[in-house]
């Protein structure tokens with residue numbers, strides 16, 4: 448814990464200069480935590496730097512940051528320029544009541560503010576793994592999730608940053624992140640014990656998908672996204688039976704479904720498939736791609752793309768397997784493997800083919 452604290456309390460610039468020996472990769476990330484706001488609250492003990500990097504103010508306590516007249520103001524003090532940076536003394540501060548590690552940049556764009564949390568990747572991973580995993584899962588499952596979360600962050604940063612100001616969004620668009628509220632002892636341990644490890648082929652970070660529950664068989668990227676990916680070709684998974692969504696059933700009123708789909712009264716409905724999973728649903732002769740169909744009815748109503756449907760009087764009965772798209776790593780499966788004594792490397796290598804787990808920094 449002491450070591451963790453010392454690392455957290457270091458100046459972030461020191462961390463940024465600690466480039467990985469193999470890849471030259473800089474292990475920090477920029478998360479766009481709010482975009483297009485005209486006001487927000489900050490709380491902490493921090494220096495405020497202007498866009499040239501000079502100390503322009505300091506805060507100690509709670510303040511309101513606003514944009515007006517083409518500048519950013521902290522309470523009544525206007526800071527000239529298009530950007531300010533909060534550099535907290537203890538490497539954490541609150542934004543609108545939520546605690547964030549690292550530094551916070553505020554950019555003025557078209558009269559509104561974009562708030563960017565600039566932090567060490569390990570701190571980000573600590574913040575997301577309990578959002579993406581169940582807190583009670585065994586340590587090796589959390590270590591698997593840590594490697595997945597880190598791999599995702601590194602891939603996005605290197606290949607498809609969200610904007611020129613930040614690499615990732617804090618929502619389900621990327622990974623759910625809202626600061627350090629969700630950290631706990633075992634998630635921190637999972638991050639520390641996999642420090643810097645990323646799923647790669649050679650030195651290239653891979654785009655690896657994961658999903659809640661495969662239902663017994665993971666899907667190939669080719670079938671679900673028409674994109675051949677040699678690392679995610681699908682495996683039989685006997686490990687996710689404990690998921691409450693391993694099998695599911697939903698009975699929906701046909702009239703509710705037709706109004707959500709905009710089809711008029713449902714005369715016929717059937718699923719179409721080019722393989723194991725549903726590719727589209729045909730309603731009254733009109734085809735809805737399965738993702739569109741699930742979106743219209745609700746991703747937490749039609750839990751996966753692996754289901755059957757039949758009419759039963761005024762109702763439609765959906766019976767399905769698993770939750771999510773089914774591609775890549777099955778999260779309930781990784782929890783099942785971990786509880787059977789498998790370690791995170793065995794788990795990752797079970798679900799993914801022809802990959803390496805490599806320390807990037």
Ligand SMILES: [Zn+2]
Nearest residue numbers: 684687777780
């Ligand atoms: Zn599974």
